[in-house]
Every structure is written in C-alpha cells, then in structure tokens.
Amino acid sequence: MPGNSQHVSFEAGTIDVIGVLHLPHGFYERRTYPAIVIVTPGSSVKEQIGATYAARLAEKGYVALAFDPSYQGESGGGLRDLEDPSARVEDVRGAVDYLVTLAYIDEARIGVLGICAGGGYAVNAALTERRIRAVGAVVPVNIGRAFRQAAGDGIDDTLAEVGRQRTAEARGGAQRRDPWLPDSLEDAKEVGIVDPDTLEAIAYYRTPPGYNANATNRLLFRSNALLLAFDAFHLVEELLTQPLQVIVAGRRGNTFSYEDGEDLWKRAPNSRDFAVIAGAGHYELYDKPEYVDRAVDKLGAFFAAHLATNRPIALIDKESIT
DSSP states (O other), X not given: OOOSEEEEEEEETTEEEEEEEEOOTTOOTTSOEEEEEEEOOTTOOTTTHHHHHHHHHHHTTOEEEEEOOTTSTTSOOXXXXXXXXXXXXXXXXXXXXXXXXXXXXXXXXXXXXXXXXHHHHHHHHHTTOTTOOEEEEESOOOHHHXXXXXXXXXXXXXXXXXXXXXXHHHTTOOOOEXXXXXXXXXXXXXXXXXXXXXXXXXXXXXSTTTOOTTOOOEEETTHHHHHHTOOTTXXXXXXXXXXXXXXXXXXXXXXXXXXXXXXXXXXXXTEEXXXXXXXXXXXXXXXXXXXXXXXXXXHHHHHHHHSOOSSOOOOOOGGGOO
C-alpha cells in the first residue's frame, strides 16, 4: 500500500515539474478517485500552503496534487526564480495531463484550487481547460492587477528598467533577483514596515514552520514585464463556464484579495458561492487551523457537489490500460 503522499514529476511544456500527490486515507490503486490540482501563490513551493490544503482535501477523499512552479523550487527551468504567468498556467495544464494518465483518477472529476496569485492562475487556466470541471479560489489575487497597482505611475519606468537589465544580461552581466519580501522581520523593522499583512507574510514565509529552503524569496527582475502585462481574469465573462467557489478573508488588507475575489465572483457566469471567513486575514488563511478548517469545509462541500458522479466507484484493471 502506498503512503499518504508520493513524490512525482510531470512535463509542463518542456519543463520537468516536481510535485507531491497527497492521497486519501485507505487509498487503493484499483479504485477511482476525484482529483484536485493545487496552484500555489507567487514565490511559494509545494511544501508550504499547497501542502496544507492538499493534505486537508486528501482527508476528504480527494487525490490532491501540489507542485513547484516551473523555474522555482525543485522544478526545472533555466531562468531560476522567473515568475512567468504563461508558464504558471501551463503548469496547471501539465498537471491535468499527468493526472489523466493515472488509472485511479476519474478524469471526469478533476478540479482546481488556487491560493492567492495561484487563484488567478487557476482561473486563467480553467478558461481554456475543459478537463477542469470545478474551480476553487482562496484569497485569490489577480497578480497582474497587484503589480500594476504597486507600480502606480511608474509602470513605464519599470518596463524601461527591465529593458536595461535585459540588455546588461545579454552582454554578459549578472542576472538581477529582488526579494519578494524582506528576508526577516528584523529587516522589515529596519526599513520601517509596520503593515500587518506584510509582517504576517514575512512571518509565514521566512520563519518556521512555514519557511522552506526551496523557496528562495527571490524574483527574477525580468518577471516584472510579464506580470505587468498579465490579467488573470481577462475573458472570465465569456470563458469561465465551470462552477466557481470563492473564499476570502474577512479582515481586508493590502493584498486586495477580498476585492479581487469579489470582482471575480461578480464577473463569472457560473459562480456558486462567495464565502467570507470572518476574523481571518489573508495570510491567516494559509496555515491557521481555525480558518483553514472553515475554508476546507467550504471547498469540500463545493467539490463534492460539482465533482459528483452517479456511477458506483469502479474497480479497474490497470493492465488493460495502454
């Protein structure tokens, strides 16, 4: 009998992506199961938020796949720390490609769950990926909106700087990598950061138990041009036909995930529920049990309703599958 999780790899485009399959209790390879693809936030690796939600969904009977994004963590890709929205979306498609090769996955019952920026990437993938039958988004962030908002009137200056940096690198200069966040709470205090959301993010990502050595906290600078031009919710009104569950934190903050989640929910033609986890902040929905449990209960009910099947659970003959 396999354990509760398995390390796996699959191809997304030309890149080898490394993931972990979280398996339900009593998992038996000759039964069929619904599956959930977990899409993590920007800068996050599979051992962090993705593992938390994947493990909880496995407890509810789903095979849940969390993975490192292309160019990050243990996954391949030569431009390390690149945050490329098109690659992040292709990762989701590659994950579905992988799941449908597994005899114990019911390909008619595959859903996707995205957290933070991963919520935007999950939605964007679902626009054109009909093998995804239901979409969940927890504190979803349209990362393109977030980068444009942060740049303000300086977008053109940032794009010009990206161009200068790429020219320097093309001529043999060193690649530029900037921190997503200050590397420590001490560093944050030194530069005068007092915003609660930012401090909670630093505490989660840069201190145990959330800290993971595979998460570098670095963004390849050229990523800015890709992110500034990206809109995760473009064409949602026309193309997001799947049922949608949006979950946001009741305490609003500087991530604007409440506002992005509300915008997504209003625009999606098949949105089913907009749930507010009262008392929670954005980053508290990453790992605080009292909030994560409530979010996962909502997700479990949503996926149970929309990845349901009237067929009895089938025994399969793996030898007959070619």
